[in-house]
Structures are given as structure tokens and as C-alpha cells.
Amino acid sequence: MHKLVVQTDFGLQDGAVNAMYGVAYQVAPELVIADLTHEIEPYNIHDASYRLLQSVTYWPAGTVFVSVVDPGVGSDRRSVVAKLATGQLVLTPDNGTLTYLATYIGIAELRVINEATERLAGSAESHTFHGRDVYMYNAARLASGAISFEELRTPEPKEAIQVFAIEKPSQTAETITGTIDILDIRFGSLWTNIPHTFFKQWQVQYNESLLVSIYYQDTLRYQEEVRFGRSFAQVAEQEPVLYVNSLLNIGLGLNLASFAETYKIGTGTNWKITLKKRRNEK
Secondary structure (H helix, E strand, O other), X not given: OOOEEEEEOOOOOOOHHHHHHHHHHHHOOXXXXXXXXXXXXXXXXXXXXXXXXXXXXXXXXXXXXXXXXXXXXXXXXXXXXXXXXXXXXXXXXXXXXXXXXXXXXXXXXXXXXXXXXXXXXXXXXXXXXXXXXXXXXXXXXXXHOOOOHHHOOOEEOHHHOOOOOXXXXXXXXXXXXXXXXXXXOOOOEEEEEEEHHHHHHHOOOOOOEEEEEEEEOOEEEEEEEEEEOOOHHHOOOOOEEEEEOOOOEEEEEEOOEOHHHHHOOOOEEEEEEEEEEOOOOO
């Protein structure tokens, strides 16, 4: 018996998530189910992909994840199960949701779910709730051991999954460039794709300041010298700080305020961030 973790863009204002839980418990009443989040912005495949990356590796091998952000439900997009290099399983539409996992963790094997036959009994006439009828149903079967990963059709090439473009960070002697991948959403801090190792290579010390510039489609939206700190507590209220976030990438936030709201900063590959050493520092 393995744990089952669920993510959707459904919210909790109606019975959709509750119905998914009900299907899983019909399959195996003894299952342990946890929520990743149900507050993904509707249709935001990018954020669904990133939130999986944020969470998956903290769960044991064999844990089964369901991610349903599915603007193409009922179309010819595929439903897949990916076995990650770290041993977890992820059931999701093949619409880009696996992008961050494929890039940073790796997919070991892939199976395609037959939506016509491998689904909740009596649901064949419904084409808009695959989260309940296909993903949660099969996830519960996998987590409970009712079926094995290998029983879900024939293997598919893992390279055949749909992915969206993500940019890798870069570093020179004078400049670090990255993207703002996502927000620490409740507190409004910016999470970049810049690894903390770049700061180690530059030998950046706590309390050292770097020139931070943020661009949206090449238009400058923010520029200021910002200190590097261990945490928000190292700067005054509403002062900006660079820090190493929980994924060991560089974050940018305000102490006791939302950086994103204050400066109207968004996320995604159109939002670039550059860091430069102060001119009087070598």
C-alpha cells in the first residue's frame, strides 16, 4: 500500500475533489490520501508542473501522484502514468505537466492509460471529469496494489511526452541571468531558477549587495541593489532580500510584505532577472 497525493485546479468550493476522494476510497478504503494543492490557477499547466517538482522528492518511492490541470479534457490529448527516476508515479494529462519533473528529476518509464477501458465503471458517457473517472480511479488501483504499473498498456517512449519551453540560468564572471519561475504564493516572494551554487561560485557573502534587475519582455520593471541574507529577518521591514529558498534556488522577497504585489511582478519565461556584482567589487 502506497500513499496517494492529489493536485488540481478545482478549488474546494464544490464537490469535485470530494468526489475524487470517494472514488479512491471505493477502490481501497484503507488508502492514505494527501493534498498537494487544489489552488492551482485554472488552466495553469506551468504552475502545476512546478508544484509537482516542489513536492515529489519529499515523498517515498512508490508514492502515487495525481495532477489534474486539464484544459484539453475530452480531446485527443493522452492520459499518462510516468515512473520517475526517484520511484514515484505521476498520473496526469500529457499536456506539459511533466515538464519540470522530466527536466530536473527524470522519467524512467511511461505508460499511456486507455481512457475507454481503464476508467471508473459507469462513467463512459462523461467526458469532462477525467480527474475522477480516469486519474483518481487508476491512481487508487496503483497505490493499493490492485494493479501494477506494468499492467497499464505497453511502454511508451519517455521522450514522447509533451513539454513546454523552460530556460536554463546562465552565469558569467559579472552577470547571472535567470527566470522567475513561480511565487511563494502566500507571501509574494519570487522564486527563480538560479541555483544557489552560482552564489558559491561567485563567493557571495551574507550582507553583500548585488544589483538586481527584473525585465518583462525586455522592458525593465525593477532595479535596485539588494542584500543577500540568510532569511528575511536579516533586513528591515519591507526591505528586499536575496536568499536561498527551500529548493536551494535564489529567491527575492520583501520582509513582511509581498514583493510580487508591491512591484507588480509576474512569473514565467517572459520574466527575466539579472544579478550583477557591484562595480567596486571584483
